[in-house]
Amino acid sequence: MTGPGPDAAGAESGQPALKPVVHVTSPTEARNPRTTDIDRVSTLDVLRLINDEDRQVAEAVRAALPQVASAVDLAVEALRRGRRVHYVGAGTSGRLGVLDAAELPPTFAVPPEWFVTHAAGGPAALLRAIEGAEDDEEAGHQEIADSVTAGDVVVGLAASGRTPYVAGALRSARERGAATVLVTANPDAPLSAEVDVFVAVDTGPEVVAGSTRMKAGTGQKLVLNAFSTAVMIRLGRxxxxxxxxxxxxxxxxxxxxxxxxxxxxxxxxxxxxxxxxxxxxxxxxxxxxxxxxxxxxxxxxxxxxxxxxxxxxxxxxxxx
Incomplete structure (x- = not known):
């Protein structure tokens, strides 16, 4: 939900204008009841709490495997027809997509153009956060408009399931006749109704509320590992x-x-x-x-x- 825009009174008084505010509704943003005392326990117990939460991720991925299989079949068909697979994400999600795609050519001798990556903020965002990049829906729309053709598969990676950059990319992909997939940690993701395959990995509240580089990121990494490896196996690699x-x-x-x-x-x-x-x-x-x-x-x-x-x-x- 978006809050009030710039404060006109503040601007007139010389105070900095308020920036738009978004309150994300997603399990990843909830407070985890199992880790509320994490800042009051020993170092080893901190690590045990983190590990206890991480152990739940594989089962969450397993529950989503039927949807991952559908995504694999779409990608295999696209690649057999000479089309491409695109990963789109922001922040951790974008970096994970780049990592997965980069490792496929040396491992399976696939042409580098088979898997194309799009990260909000461009290459610079792979090394440091680019403020506001994930909120630019038009940038995501244009990024895909410039590179996707009918028959491609576009995989959106968004822990919250609502990232504007990813939303713009997926909508642009559909307009161009590409198949669309959303991988998220939010079972109630707003974008679920707008994609061909909805992969919801319900990893629940993070160890530190909202830190989606943790369980949500691990879930995305496991899905991408399984997805791309299964595609390679089905293609005889x-x-x-x-x-x-x-x-x-x-x-x-x-x-x-x-x-x-x-x-x-x-x-x-x-x-x-x-x-x-x-x-x-x-x-x-x-x-x-x-x-x-x-x-x-x-x-x-x-x-x-x-x-x-x-x-x-x-x-x-x-x-x-």
């Missing part, structure tokens, strides 16, 4: 529970690539290294070549025909 589409950009990842090929095939490291070299450093190609007992070129073609799914490529090669 893993074989079993092994990430076979990673990009070996450093020594650790080169070692991991050898370990994964060895784990999947049972071959020793020198043999795996030779198979990777023959496959041009492409782990998935080497894997299909070894398991399918074919040359890398044929393995690469089978993967292309199967949409990158290792199991489907092996079945095509007669090696189910």
């Amino acid at each position: 893993t074989y079993s529970n092994l990430m076979v589409d990673l990009v070996a950009t450093n020594a650790k990842l080169r070692g991991r690539m050898l370990d994964i090929l060895g784990e999947a095939t049972g071959l020793d490291e020198p043999t795996c290294a030779a198979a990777l070299t023959e496959a041009g450093g492409e782990l998935k190609t080497a894997l299909v070549a070894v398991l399918g007992d074919v040359e890398p070129g044929r393995a690469r073609a089978a993967l292309a025909d199967s949409g990158g799914h290792v199991h489907a490529a092996l079945a095509q090669l007669g090696r189910p």
Whole structure:
């Protein structure tokens, strides 16, 4: 609810004008009855109280998994059609979206343009708070208007479920024919009726009232981890529970690539290294070549025909 605008009398008297006030109605803003004495207990007990609250987050996410699954299916379909997934958020929510998107290319070798991030206040807001950025609905609307096309999926991240910047972005996305998702900690979020998929992670009152970087932020992080990883799995970016589409950009990842090929095939490291070299450093190609007992070129073609799914490529090669 918005309070009174600038105080005309104050302005005439030379006093600073009052800025608009908003009272947010959300469980995250309520006072937590379990932590009212948190400033009067020992350091260890402070940490125990925080941990006790954190333990509730995973169950809250679990209750929202059917809705997360719907969001995953939307994203998979969009990416298969050459469209994109967008994360939109302000403050902690915006930073979490950027973090999730940034980690996907090296982990799953996805093109960086598949997941696009929009944070209120721009790149500078990732390092420090930008006053008023989250309240700019028009900025969110314009940000999406400039980058979203029909068939994209736009995921709004807002602990309160009412952040103006996110609201503007989601409304703009709908106008352009994009599918919309809202991830929030407020089951009664005002924006729930305006999106295609409503993911409410009911994490309840925070340890410190209103500090949504805590449980609400943890809930968003868990949802994003599950969402993007499930999208990658459905797109064939893993074989079993092994990430076979990673990009070996450093020594650790080169070692991991050898370990994964060895784990999947049972071959020793020198043999795996030779198979990777023959496959041009492409782990998935080497894997299909070894398991399918074919040359890398044929393995690469089978993967292309199967949409990158290792199991489907092996079945095509007669090696189910």
